[in-house]
Amino acid sequence: MTTASRTALRGLIDTLTEIDQRWSGPEWNLHSEADVAASHRALMHIIEAALTGFFEQNPARPDLRRITTPSRKLTGDNPDAVYFDAPLQAGMEYVVHGTMQGAAYFSLTLEEGTHNGDMASNTAGVINNTGMDIDSNGNFTLYLGGEKRDKNWLPLTPDTSRLTTRHYFEHATPAALDPQLEPRMRIECLTPSPVPAPPDDASIAADIQRVTNVIRSRTLNMPPMANSEPPPFFCLTPNEFPA
Numbered sequence: 001m002t003t004a005s006r007t008a009l010r011g012l013i014d015t016l017t018e019i020d021q022r023w024s025g026p027e028w029n030l031h032s033e034a035d036v037a038a039s040h041r042a043l044m045h046i047i048e049a050a051l052t053g054f055f056e057q058n059p060a061r062p063d064l065r066r067i068t069t070p071s072r073k074l075t076g077d078n079p080d081a082v083y084f085d086a087p088l089q090a091g092m093e094y095v096v097h098g099t100m101q102g103a104a105y106f107s108l109t110l111e112e113g114t115h116n117g118d119m120a121s122n123t124a125g126v127i128n129n130t131g132m133d134i135d136s137n138g139n140f141t142l143y144l145g146g147e148k149r150d151k152n153w154l155p156l157t158p159d160t161s162r163l164t165t166r167h168y169f170e171h172a173t174p175a176a177l178d179p180q181l182e183p184r185m186r187i188e189c190l191t192p193s194p195v196p197a198p199p200d201d202a203s204i205a206a207d208i209q210r211v212t213n214v215i216r217s218r219t220l221n222m223p224p225m226a227n228s229e230p231p232p233f234f235c236l237t238p239n240e241f242p243a
Contacts, residue, residue: 004205093146100138117213
């Protein structure tokens, strides 16, 4: 039986096969057994992030999810930061409740071009703690879309499709490892919407395709590592700095 979801699943499997053959090999400057194994480990993290952040996400009923965790890494994340994201839809209004949790810096960015799982093509808006009203306990409320407000508000462009939050900490140990430092973040869509229909063949296929796009955009759609010598100021060994 041929179904849309089966076709999408086969596409995901084909993409993973292509990633193994190309991204985990000489075309991406990976030659040793250790290189290939590390690329497969990175791929597993990308798959987990794609399923967590993009499968069955509804911009009419969004929730903020951590992009990375102590056990899930993605795109060179910073261990001194905690990241959340959620899907959005232009024309809707949202409210975000959050806490600073002692962070030295906080920002919320709006991104365009992510609705199909691709990397963001443009930053549509940004606000950070220096331009926000935050109470003495570190709590804040931000509004996205809807009627213009004087503070703690960002408009949604017609192509806005996602938000990302970043809390940066200046601690001696990685903040991402400390559960006491995880910010309390919540998003709510203020625009009324009908009860969503149960998942069907078409919607499940679209969700699978979105996951495939996330994985491809973070692997095959990224430029291969250079084969030439790095510049003298650049070091590939963690925690070592060129003389």
